[in-house]
Amino acid sequence: MDTPKSSDFFRAVEEWKKTAFPHVSDTLVVVVTFFFERLLVSHVQAEREGRRYDGVFRHAILVGKKDFWNRLNIAYRDLFIQNALADFKARRGTGYQAFVDRFFDDFEEHHRDSLSTDPCQFPGLRISIESALKQDSPPCGVITGIGTFRDENGGLRVGTVISNPDFRRVLSIWQAPKSSANYW
Incomplete structure (x- = not known):
């Protein structure tokens, strides 16, 4: 053969x-x-x-x-x-919302409507932002907010920055040019 x-x-x-x-x-x-x-x-x-x-x-x-x-x-x-x-x-066990649901009470997301500029012209960034907006998902790599962090003493009101892996996953589908690899 x-x-x-x-x-x-x-x-x-x-x-x-x-x-x-x-x-x-x-x-x-x-x-x-x-x-x-x-x-x-x-x-x-x-x-x-x-x-x-x-x-x-x-x-x-x-x-x-x-x-x-x-x-x-x-x-x-x-x-x-x-x-x-x-x-x-x-199962969405790693998204920012799963993190908020597990560790916070009365979480208030801040600056959800803020968008990033694209000075380095990353391939696919604009498409990823538009896709996230259509899905009513935050169009950014991090989520900021204030909430009550659950602990054994009844909770502590804190400000937090949480990674948004769902947006990063969408963005990683698009390949960046080698020159911009350091920005990821």
Whole structure:
């Protein structure tokens, strides 16, 4: 079975993965690529030729790398952690409103209508602000306000600045040019 274009395809996928999913381990990509380029092809050839396929993972390039199996094990665990975090975030357990609901009574948000200028012309900032406004969500990376912080003594009236990860998540979809990377 000949797959002449598969190497080009997997190289393109690996490059795409680096930009779209930098948190996914390169070790996992190497294993997946090896599976589709070598093991699957070998299995199909064995089936076609009527011979037994042993499925042994013996590729010197992979196994010979220093600490490969340990890095693969860590990458596999990282996937579970990332899935758990994604599930938690999907339940809105990390947004500013969840924080306010958990720790404050009578919270009064301040300066919700203040908007940022865009002197560095970040790609997507304006679109992100407009999207947040349409969803009646604060169009900024931090929320300011005053509220009663719950404690064992009945609460303490405080001013606070709270991160707004929902807006930052929308904004991070847009890629900033390398020259503005320090501003994020």
